[in-house]
Amino acid sequence: MLSNSVKRLFVRQIKCSIRTTGVRSLSAAEDVTSLTKPVEKFKGDYDVIIAGGGMVGCTLACAMAKDSILSNLKVLLLEGSPNKEFKLKTDYSNRVVALNQNTKTLMTSLDVWQRVEKMRLQPVRYMQVWDASSDAMISFSSSELLDDDVAYIVENNVLLHAINQELASSKNNISIIYDAKIAGYQLPKQDNSRVKSHVQMANGDTYTCQLLIGADGANSAVRKAMGVQYLSWNYDQMGVVATLNLAEECTNTTAWQRWIPSGPIAILPLDSKRSSLVWCTWQDHAQQLLKLPEDQFVDALNDALWKQYPRSGSVETVTSWTTSWLRRVGLPDGAARQLPPSIRNITPNSRAAFPLAFGHSTRYIAPGVVLIGDAAHRVHPLAGQGVNLGFGDVADLTAALSNAMYSGLDITHTAWMSTYESTRQRHNVPTQVMIEMMHRLYTVDLMPVVLARSVGLQITNALQPLKKMIMSHAAS
Structure with missing residues (x-):
């Protein structure tokens, strides 16, 4: 079982992080924290930029394209890997996921599940x-x-291909850059919808957005730029x-x-x-x-x-x-x-x-920034819950943002962002604790x-x- 000191630290972080309202209070002396070199080439402004085009990031882009309200947003998806041609092989890949019922429901609503079934699943x-x-x-x-x-x-590659296929067929509001090498971020320091996040690429190109979503995995550069506390161990x-x-x-x-x-x-x-x-x-x-x-x-x-x-x-x-x-x-x-x-x-x-x-970000949100998937949480694979938690993030974030826009709120309004964070941490953190205790108990x-x-x-x-x-x- 967890040592008393580790348990106390984890519980203390959880208590600090699960809130129903409010975001962190920051000094108003500056509008932007500069973490990168000066802007060299401005390439475009977007409502939303999703950093990370893995299974979770691509699913979020697909959900935004499918939602009747969010489909009006201008979205940029940045994926670090090249756009590879997919061919279903006779041999199975050695990387698989165990998808639960909620994930099936989400994928069915996005017309992704039907594509997976046409390929293969068990x-x-x-x-x-x-x-x-x-x-x-x-x-x-x-x-x-x-x-x-x-x-x-x-x-994994079958699911990702199915998501990408559906995204390609319904991405009128989605732009995708593959082989995207991100050099750094400039993030707003306070809640101010007029101050945008800047994403600087390794080649000097710069993009701006109102809402930046970090779907860039366990070593998330977006999370590091946010400066939030991250509890982790190997x-x-x-x-x-x-x-x-x-x-x-x-x-x-x-x-x-x-x-x-x-x-x-x-x-x-x-x-x-x-x-x-x-x-x-x-x-x-x-x-x-x-x-x-x-x-x-x-x-x-x-x-x-x-x-x-x-x-x-x-x-x-x-x-x-x-x-x-x-x-x-x-x-x-x-x-x-x-x-x-x-x-x-x-x-x-x-x-x-x-x-x-193991990884747990004490905050999933900051002014104009949201974390999803492994960027926010990482678990031992013993229960097969890792990617399902990420897909749950997608479902709840999409619902919260869509409801906020329907009510006339700005896409960076703290109300919907806090609702998303509270909802997801109340589900994810108990799951993480349960998996961690099982691991400790059985080793x-x-x-x-x-x-x-x-x-x-x-x-x-x-x-x-x-x-x-x-x-x-x-x-x-």
Whole structure:
């Protein structure tokens, strides 16, 4: 669990940051904080500039193009990567996302989901999570808990291509610059709609806007220019990803996650023959896994999925008693444990790894500036919530801004910006805390901790209302 000092710091930052009204008070001595070189070439003025054209930034641009009110805004999307031609390959990409129901609803409203379905996705209708240090497990089934599937596994590049396709077909008010290298920002120091943000490019071009939206990822330059406090730490872990070929063909609509002492291993379905791996482990071990010959890597993975790790006799006794007690009081002890698939081999050259870290911006807004996605928050991938939080930001920001403009407010008015910040932090921060606590809880192998988490998992699995509440929050 979090140390007391870290917990106190995190809670203090949360209390300071969750507000329903107001933005930071700054000196009126100057209108602009200059963070860059003087303007060299003025290229254009926009109502909104979105810095960052990843999945979240492009979705926001698409939402603005689709909204009947926001479509009147002049918007510039700046994407640092070149505009690459997309071609759907036979082999799956090793980077995938697990999209929840709210994200599906958003994408459907933007006509993006229909494009994804025409390419490929895989529904998750059952999920099993189990502890390698005990017999404790929990399962979620779409037939038991939800009216629809638990989640959907989609490749990052497929989703981004679908968003870009829809954006291209409805972007009358959207301009896009690819391979955009941003040198710096000049941001307003106070709430003044007449003072605009300046975005200076590496080639000397400069753009201005009333509203600057930072969708530029965890190392956000927009966030740094805002000067807001950012709470972050590294996990000294990496997520090893690969595309797996199953030993036997099956329906394959189950997501598997096993907690081993070094971290969780997730097996996410892609189709009847293939799954995607996300193996969170210590950095040294991750580098070793990447260097192994492919057959040895598969052996290591199967061993991690099936290996019997050392167990405490006390934990075994208590969990066995808990199972019996749940049955005596008439509570189901959960569905029967299912066995994960065996892995035959991996798609050649599909292995990669990325660092894992936590991040929380204490403020999502400043005068004329808003943060969304990883620029505002970053979480461990163990719950698959990272990009869903970002898409939730898009939905709430679009609604807040559209309502504000309908009411006659300026696009940088503090009322709607504060509403957006408050709404999102009240959802994102509890999710971040929950994920952080799970990570801390399951990377400790002390007997009392293993006992507490095992019994807690057993009881949660037996309480259908609690499981529904968990899934409802995860789906939002």
